Amino acid sequence: MQLAIPVEALYDPSVTLPANEVYSFLKWSADCTGSPFFTARVGQYMAAGGWAPLVPLMTSAQSIADFFQKFGLLSSDRNAAATYRLVVEGPIALWQLIRPVGANKDAVYADAIAVGFFAQILKSAAQDIWDPLQVVAVMPDASLIPQDLLPPTSVLSGEMGLNLRFPSSYLGLNMPAVLPPEGLPDLGLPNRHDLMLAERIRQVLEHRISEPGLGVARIASMIGLSKWKLQSLLSLQGTSISEIREDIRRSQAIERVTFTADKIDAIASDLGYANSANFTRAFRTWTGKSPREIRSEL
Structure with a gap:
């Protein structure tokens, strides 16, 4: 947030x-x-x-x-x-x-x-x-x-x-001088590198999942890291931008196909797919069935 x-x-x-x-x-x-x-x-x-x-x-x-x-x-x-x-x-x-x-x-x-x-x-x-x-x-x-x-x-x-x-x-009384906050207790803010990097990236992608051109370099810039540093840290955590994006697409796609009446074309577009055929192919990989087959069983 x-x-x-x-x-x-x-x-x-x-x-x-x-x-x-x-x-x-x-x-x-x-x-x-x-x-x-x-x-x-x-x-x-x-x-x-x-x-x-x-x-x-x-x-x-x-x-x-x-x-x-x-x-x-x-x-x-x-x-x-x-x-x-x-x-x-x-x-x-x-x-x-x-x-x-x-x-x-x-x-x-x-x-x-x-x-x-x-x-x-x-x-x-x-x-x-x-x-x-x-x-x-x-x-x-x-x-x-x-x-x-x-x-x-x-x-x-x-x-x-x-x-x-x-x-x-x-x-x-006179106003106190504006001085560095020496002696004040630590704010307790976590270092941004102590936070789970994958979660920070997930937050960025969840709000921009419809942007197919949102690549590693831009995401790295948005969270204050170099492209190389971002890729290295994600590799150490055993994940990648593409894996995080795929996980978001999968969960949102299954939820919308199952629980909403949204058109398949609209879901595909909202999730950043160039066309509904590509989306259907990905959906079948995740679930073993097409979106329409899933809905016909509901």
């Missing part, structure tokens, strides 16, 4: 993504790491300048109050899927992330990023006077926040979004 935009677009402020697509991507990323704290950790790294588009805002703000106000204006200007509001009542400040009613349940992962990001900003600014017991985060799933950021007593489960309470005196 991946976000359906080129990497360079992530640095273009005019590019927007559907919120639900982002939420699903965050859930998938957290599942890949196996860590419930993954998205909160991402927020902590963002607070150290780990996401380029936010760095100008972080470096231009003079104080925590200035940063929160500018952040709220920026999010509202971009018609984001959430709104932010700063409320100050005497010694208590409340920073609210408000999501619309009926927000996708996977938005909880974005809320965890927000907790990690804003709590880390406050922690870095407060330094020696930081007291996590004076900070309370109310968000949908308290289990997504690591104890080294906020103790369990400071994280409460509530509605979708975020309510972050902290001493209003923190608002007068």
